[in-house]
Amino acid sequence: MISTETYQLKSAQPLTEAYTNRTDPRIEALYGYHAGNEQDWTKRLDSLRKNGSTRADASSLAEVLRAYNEKAGGSAKTMEGIELLSGGAPVVIGGQQASLWTGPLLVIHKAVSILGAAKSAGQQLGTPVVPVFWIAGEDHDWDEANHAYVITAEQELSKLTAERPQGPRTSVSRSLVSEEQWRQLADELEQALPHSEFKGPLLEQIRQSSEHCSSLSELFAKMLTMLFGNDGLVLLDADDPQLRKLEAPMFQQMLLRNDELEEAYVSAAHHVKELGYALQADVNEGSANLFLFNKDNGDERTLLYKRDGGFEDRKGSASWSKEELLQILEEHPQQFSNNVLTRPIMQDYLFPVLATVLGPGEIAYWALTGGAFRVLGMEMPIIVPRMSFTLIEGTIAKYMTKYELSFADVMERFEERKEQWLKEQDELAIEQKFGEVKTAFAEMYEPLLQMASNIQPGLAKLGDTNKQKILEQIGFLESKTTDAFNKQFEASIRQLERIRLAILPGGKPQERMLTMAVYWNRYGDAWLQKIMEVPYCRTGGHEIVFL
Incomplete structure (x- = not known):
């Protein structure tokens, strides 16, 4: 079960x-x-x-x-x-x-x-x-598309990346990836992943799938x-x-009724904001909410804007009349593309x-x-x-039990719980004793500071600076002492960090990274x-x- x-x-x-x-x-x-x-x-x-x-x-x-x-x-x-x-x-x-x-x-x-x-x-x-x-x-x-994150044999987060092909910014499906690049990426994955009984079949499947693939x-x-x-x-x-x-017929409708569509998006944006919610997509005045793959610029995917009864790119360096776009649509519908607001339609x-x-x-x-x-x-x-899921391996579950960490602890307050665990191991009460010394020093120093300032008011600032430097030095010694003490728990710290890496890699939910x-x-x-x-x-x- x-x-x-x-x-x-x-x-x-x-x-x-x-x-x-x-x-x-x-x-x-x-x-x-x-x-x-x-x-x-x-x-x-x-x-x-x-x-x-x-x-x-x-x-x-x-x-x-x-x-x-x-x-x-x-x-x-x-x-x-x-x-x-x-x-x-x-x-x-x-x-x-x-x-x-x-x-x-x-x-x-x-x-x-x-x-x-x-x-x-x-x-x-x-x-x-x-x-x-x-x-x-x-x-x-x-x-956004060119990478994958894995956890290496050294328990580190590694990002494997495919370099972008040369040329204008066109779609991911039109950005060609060479066979050599596929081989290189598979080799990098092989180097990164720990050895296992499934590693060979995994890599073989990836290499076979990559054959004759021209794009991500x-x-x-x-x-x-x-x-x-x-x-x-x-x-x-x-x-x-x-x-x-x-x-093509729907793109035609989107061009012919673009003003009505824009009005609908703008109205909805106003309504969402009036209800107190932030917008999660740009609703820009004059945007056609359509892209055109511009043949004159190497198939660059260009967002269209409405100006003076026609359409332009953002900078106004290329323009088309509505009739020209309808003609392009009739002859080359593959040059059109939706944005996030027209894709649902x-x-x-x-x-x-x-x-x-x-x-x-x-x-x-x-x-x-x-x-x-x-x-x-x-x-x-x-x-x-x-739905979303977090996968927890047996070793990670054992570590969580060992350190009494719930899933919520890892997701919401990991650093706090880690520091708490280390403090609980501190039988010497390092933080408490250094705190007592700092308090005692401040109390003993105050009469001296008062006496010096009474003799010459200008000494008050010097005395306060001196006090802060001494407290900083005490704090420095406390930090070094704490680090030396924590070295006794390096194995435990590694285990704790392994929990974080598995569940919250790079500080983000597992599903968004790995x-x-x-x-x-x-x-x-x-x-x-x-x-x-x-x-x-x-x-x-x-x-x-x-x-």
């Missing part, structure tokens, strides 16, 4: 907390449906069935998805899901930017949540619900297929040229989205999109908070199976999983 504990992970997004826990009735209108309301799932499905004619052609979409997933090594179960999509089956969808291998563990958590939500919905509604992962290969922030997005898709293909996860790359052809145009699985930041900025959906005669799908290779190397696929066995919860939550 799987061993888990539930932990209330603190979110940096008050709006997300309010939505998830339903603590602020004022925000319900921003989202409409709620994942925790079972009736909303039935309502949303009924709505999808009534409005099927407003979406992209399902059979054409299935054809694009079939080709993409075949290239990624898609399983028979994934192909079954695509066949269901061609017949109009609803989906649960979520996504992430493509990252090196699979990026941080939160990507795995997102995929697990998508699968869980689709299965749960299908059981309730009595109809197949297809799980879809949207790879945001159109994003151009290479520095392609390898990302292959790795997700390897991990979740047998569970039926359907993948797409948002920068797929064939997908862009299907998206495009997603809903392509698929009958029953629900979308989102992280905390995403839930917060989706609050800005409800009015934009309505402008185009659509409605926001059900927002499902993704890549799955850390655990695959230690446990094969057993770590993933344990996550998959955790009971699914539609309103998210954080589970501690003991390996």
Whole structure:
């Protein structure tokens, strides 16, 4: 039986907390449906069935998805899901930017949540619900995508990084990675990971998956297929040229009705701020909320702004009329791309989205999109908070027991608890005795300071400076004495730091830093199976999983 504990992970997004826990009735209108309301799932499905004619052609979409997933090594179960999509089956969808291998563990958590939500919905509604992962290969922030963190054999956090190809800032899917670079990255991973029985198969799988991959997005898709293909996860790359052809009618609407969409985003932003919440996405006046891959500048992904009835880049160095953009769209739809505010609409145009699985930041900025959906005669799908997990290995659990540390202690007050433990070992009462000496010195010195200042007032400042220097020297000796005493506990300090490295690497939650290779190397696929066995919860939550 799987061993888990539930932990209330603190979110940096008050709006997300309010939505998830339903603590602020004022925000319900921003989202409409709620994942925790079972009736909303039935309502949303009924709505999808009534409005099927407003979406992209399902059979054409299935054809694009079939080709993409075949290239990624898609399983028979994934192909079954695509066949269901061609017949109009609803989906649960979520996504992430493509990252090196699979990026941080939160990507795995997102995929697990998508699968869980689709299965749960299908059981309730009595109809197949297809799980879809949207790879945001159109994003151009290479520095967010190009790395993975591992824990080395020396118990250090190591960042493995793929250098950005030369040229303009284009999408991650269009940024080419050479075979030599793949080999170099795999070699660096081999050097970094501790030896284990699973290390050889892991590296072999990564090297095989890298063959004939031209981008981070392609390898990302292959790795997700390897991990979740047998569970039926359907993948797409948002920068797929064939997908862009299907998206062209919605891009046309976004261009023709751009002013109305902007007004909806700006209005929502004002409303969110009036409710006392911070914005989690930029709503800039004049922004078209669309990107164009500028052929005249090496396919650089350029955000469009509206000026004087036309469109320009941010600096005004390139411009297009609305008619020119519509012409480009007709001839080269692959040159268009969504931003975070228009992507939700495009997603809903392509698929009958029953629900979308989102992280905390995403839930917060989706609050800005409800009015934009309505402008185009659509409605926001059900927002499902993704589940999150912390993996705790047996050795780490033993250390936590040894030092009487709870999970909350590590997440919320680790340094304080570490210092407390060291003080408890101090039978000599070093801090107390030095404190007594400092107090006694200050008391003895005060009459001398008073006498000197009475003789000559100017000596008061000199005397006070002298006093502070002596106290500093006493403090210096205290620090050296404490360090010398703590050296007796170096092994314990290493164990304590190992706890922090495993659970809060780099001072951040495990899921935001470590890549799955850390655990695959230690446990094969057993770590993933344990996550998959955790009971699914539609309103998210954080589970501690003991390996």
